Amino acid sequence: FAGPVIHSLPNTDLEILPLALLVINPAGVITTFIKSISRSDLTLALPIVDPETTTLHLLAPDQFLIPGFVDTHNHAPQWAQRGLGQGMQILDWLSALTFPNEAKFADPAYAKTIYARCVDGLLRQGITTASYYGSAHGAATRVLADLCLAKGQRAFVGKCNMNRNAPGYYCDASVEESLQVTEECIAHIRGIDPDGRLVKHVLTPRFAISCDDELLKGLGEIAKRNDDLPIQTHFNEAEQEMEATKGLFPGFENEVDLYESFGLLGRRSILAHCCYMSGYEMERIKQLGCGVAHCPVSNMTVGGGFMAAPVRAFMKAGIKVGLGTDSGGGFSSSILDAMRQAMIASYAREVASKGEDKGLSIAEVFYLATLGGAEVCCLEDKIGNFAVGKEFDAVLVGTRGEHEGVMTMVEEGDRLETVFEKFVMTGDDRNMVQVYVQGRLVKGS
Numbered sequence: 001f002a003g004p005v006i007h008s009l010p011n012t013d014l015e016i017l018p019l020a021l022l023v024i025n026p027a028g029v030i031t032t033f034i035k036s037i038s039r040s041d042l043t044l045a046l047p048i049v050d051p052e053t054t055t056l057h058l059l060a061p062d063q064f065l066i067p068g069f070v071d072t073h074n075h076a077p078q079w080a081q082r083g084l085g086q087g088m089q090i091l092d093w094l095s096a097l098t099f100p101n102e103a104k105f106a107d108p109a110y111a112k113t114i115y116a117r118c119v120d121g122l123l124r125q126g127i128t129t130a131s132y133y134g135s136a137h138g139a140a141t142r143v144l145a146d147l148c149l150a151k152g153q154r155a156f157v158g159k160c161n162m163n164r165n166a167p168g169y170y171c172d173a174s175v176e177e178s179l180q181v182t183e184e185c186i187a188h189i190r191g192i193d194p195d196g197r198l199v200k201h202v203l204t205p206r207f208a209i210s211c212d213d214e215l216l217k218g219l220g221e222i223a224k225r226n227d228d229l230p231i232q233t234h235f236n237e238a239e240q241e242m243e244a245t246k247g248l249f250p251g252f253e254n255e256v257d258l259y260e261s262f263g264l265l266g267r268r269s270i271l272a273h274c275c276y277m278s279g280y281e282m283e284r285i286k287q288l289g290c291g292v293a294h295c296p297v298s299n300m301t302v303g304g305g306f307m308a309a310p311v312r313a314f315m316k317a318g319i320k321v322g323l324g325t326d327s328g329g330g331f332s333s334s335i336l337d338a339m340r341q342a343m344i345a346s347y348a349r350e351v352a353s354k355g356e357d358k359g360l361s362i363a364e365v366f367y368l369a370t371l372g373g374a375e376v377c378c379l380e381d382k383i384g385n386f387a388v389g390k391e392f393d394a395v396l397v398g399t400r401g402e403h404e405g406v407m408t409m410v411e412e413g414d415r416l417e418t419v420f421e422k423f424v425m426t427g428d429d430r431n432m433v434q435v436y437v438q439g440r441l442v443k444g445s
């Protein structure tokens, strides 16, 4: 690929490269990354490229490459319920809408239909990596993993564990059954992708309200025996949820101590929401190395948090943070929407904190959606930005064409930085001309 490249550096700065060269090998690994190449060098080099062995991709003048987006928190079975139940409190929303909807995934054929739409839908929006909650069903969860692998999406796929405070028709029958189905899903995913190059199982206790002590303990033991597997749960999402958790676990003052006591917190843990965090909890998740899945759309619309997480404080403390669409609690499955909502929420926090917690910049929300998300998933050595040795997960953005001026309106003389800013704030999947995962084209032609 030769053309403009934009990505984040580990310090969250944007690196904007007007003419760079990226060489990808057949395994999808970046073998050469020349950050600045002159037009004349390019003209000299191009005739040497052997068309038999190499596909040359010269970007058009309106195009640029960015890293693929990472959705650190997504519920695949909620694909068809996105946008329903705005303004509801979390436990009411789960009972009224979510559990009846997720129960339908007892039917693997139904799961296949919805999950195919979901994976296609995310890929189309440039989400090259997703951390999915499945339903509680083993067969449906295996279907989701199969689809991610077949369609070429990098994914964490988790059988959702829940053995209490859920209706009889949608609840794990026992601790033993819940753990056994989890083990079966782990084995299945190891079978289809032995090195976990693309797909991994993620241990997924829904939240402490829906798991009893024995189940949390059993999951902690599985986590210990499988130290390559990520772990995810919902964490300090809303007051209703936090109070119910305290009532069920009177021995714990807070959720950090609770989950940690069961062996579920460490650098592999992805904690969704974290809207309400005490100083103690901030310090502990930093020490433990947990990552935060910041879900600003659902935080402000469903669940009862109605207060987005203190992202600036996490960043200041050196806690890993990425973005989650949390679709379907989040009405949008677009990371661009999550980026914009993260900015809006951060400006509200800036005012509420009397200027102490500065709002997020475009560069920062882009970082959260790419390299920050990769760090939360412990994938920063593989993806998140471009570097020799990393895998090529990328979106080719175009700003001209059929929809020109409807979304991103680029004008003659706009600098690349301005075009990028216009894309982030006004673009959508129609600007995503091609999407690649591990060098494989998964959208476009």
Ligand code: GUN
Pocket (backbone or CB within 6 Å): 075, 090, 094, 098, 206, 207, 234, 237, 298, 303, 326, 329
């Ligand atoms: N807490 C437990 N389950 C869920 C869920 O499905 N969505 C959200 N937003 N919070 C939860």
Ligand code: FE
Pocket (backbone or CB within 6 Å): 073, 075, 234, 272, 326, 329
């Ligand atoms: Fe969620």
